[in-house]
Amino acid sequence: MLTDNEIKIIKAxxxxxxxxxEQITGRFYQILLEKNPELKNIFNMTNQKSGNQKHALAMAVYAFSKYVDDLSVILGDVxxxxxxxxxxxxxxxxxPLVGSALLEAIEEILNPGEEVISAWASGYGVLANVFIEREKALYEENAKKEGGWLDTRDFTIVKMHQETPLIxxxxxxxxxxxTVAAYTAGQYISVHxxxxxxxxQQIxxxxxxxAFDQKGYRISVKKELNAQGEGLVSNYLHDQYKVGDTLKVTPPCGEFVLQExxxxxxxxxxxVGITPMQAMLETLTQQAQPRDIHFIHGNQNQQHQAFKTELDSLVTQGKVKAHCFYQETTAEGEHKxxxxxxxxxDSLPAGAEYYICGPLAMMKAVYQQLKTLQIADDKIHYEVFGPNKSLA
Incomplete structure (x- = not known):
């Protein structure tokens, strides 16, 4: 437990x-990885180069300082x-390695004095224990469930299918x-x-x-092509792996899931944000009790839309209502x-739950549109690929 004075110092x-x-977290990562280079086997070094990781961590540290007296506010982020x-x-x-590097970075950038560093050491200890206990529970849960395992497990690629020119x-x-562990639509696996x-190593x-089929898992990977260095792993998967090869995989994780x-x-x-949505769509349409389902997707054109044939089939069967927006379109019935x-x-159903996934700019725009439509935050669920960022 933190003392009232420690809470006061952290909030200040x-x-x-x-x-x-971001100066603090940027320096933190330098210190951490210089002293513990083995952690480069865990951290995404592409995100290190782009600055995404230090930005996400800076937001998390800021949120902790702001809500240290009421951590329930940030439980979702935790x-x-x-x-x-x-x-x-x-x-x-x-x-302890992370805590030592973080305190060193705070002291180096801010030079706030011994009392402040001591308060932050206590604060970090509280937050670290929260993560340690929650992650311990997750490891135990993943290992004990039917078909579950701890750390990584070898999976064989039994089929590869090109969905689009890049996916x-x-x-x-x-x-x-x-047997293989079940998952909730929206979750992800890590590939090592x-x-x-x-x-x-890259993760x-x-x-x-x-949807879970009790046989295995499907991931749909976009071959990234950009100047920021992203795409090392996706290109390697596309270019070097074939049917019969083996991947090391962790149990399914993630809190962005289809709600009961x-x-x-x-x-x-x-x-490519369509990937968790496809899992949700397949799961919803297989449920015994049919629900009102609306599928909204934005893309460059039809050619780059994964699972288009499957979506068209579900629309024809009357299981889902679809609205597709394309930057390049001439077809009747499509949105430009x-x-x-x-x-x-006018076609959005009352009382609906909204799930969003895609490029950050697109998600922020959609979130603002939902707020304009007076959709409450507890009805909006989202996932940002990469280091976590807020849509607000």
Whole structure:
């Protein structure tokens, strides 16, 4: 437990963290990885180069300082991070290393004095224990469930299917031919691999892109092509792996899941953000009690929309109502441009739950549109690929 004085000191740090947060977290990662280079086997070094990781951590540290006297406010963020940590294999022994580097960075950038550093040491200890206990529970839960396991398990690629020019689906089944753990639509798995020519292991999370079929998992990976260095692993998977090859996989994790509800569901995605939505869509349409389902998707054109044939079939069967927005379109019945909920607001069902996944800019735009439509935050669920960022 923190003392009243420690809480007061940490909260008083909030303005400084708002101003210097990214400097602190940037220096933190430098210290941490210089002193513990083995952690490069866990951290996504591409996100390190892009600055995404330090931005996400700065937001988390800032939120902790702001709500240190009422951590219930950030429980959703804590759960999201704990799920990600469990998929990466973060263990209790890593937390002292992180704490030491963080305190050193705070002292170096802010030079706030011994009393402030001491308060932050206590605060970090409280937060670390929250994560350690939650992640321990997740590891135990994943290991004990039917078909579950701890750490990584070998899965064989039994099928590969090209969904679009850039997206390929990999169908994975346990190499030991044992049972496989069930998952909730919206969750992801981590793939651990070591590309040729790279000094360290690479870990990436990929959404499970189909309803659970008791046989294995499907991930649908976009071959990233950009100047920020992203795409090391996705290109390696596309170019080097084939049917019969083996991948090391962690148990399904993630808190962005299809809620148990009978309310209408509106699934909104952009680009490769369609992957968890496809799992949700397949799961919803297989339920015994049919629900009012709306599928909204934005993309460059039909050619780049994964699972288009499957969606068209479900629409024809009357199981789902679809609205597709394309930047390039000439077909009748399609919407031109970015996703615009105002254009289809009359068809959106009352009392619906909304799920969003896609590029950050698209998600922020959709979130603002939902707020304009007076949709409450507790009805909006979302996932950001990569380091967590807020849509508000």
């Amino acid at each position: 740090s909030t303005p400084a963290l708002a101003e210097y947060g 759960e999201r991070i704990a799920q990600k940590h469990a998929s990466l294999g973060i263990k209790a022994e890593h937390y 390929t689906s990999f169908y994975l089944q346990p190499s030991d031919q044992g 691999l070591h590309p040729e020519g790279q000094e360290y 990436r999370q990929y959404s499970l892109s189909g 509800s009978t309310n209408p569901a509106v699934l909104i995605s952009g680009g 441009g970015m996703i615009d909920l105002q254009k289809i607001s």
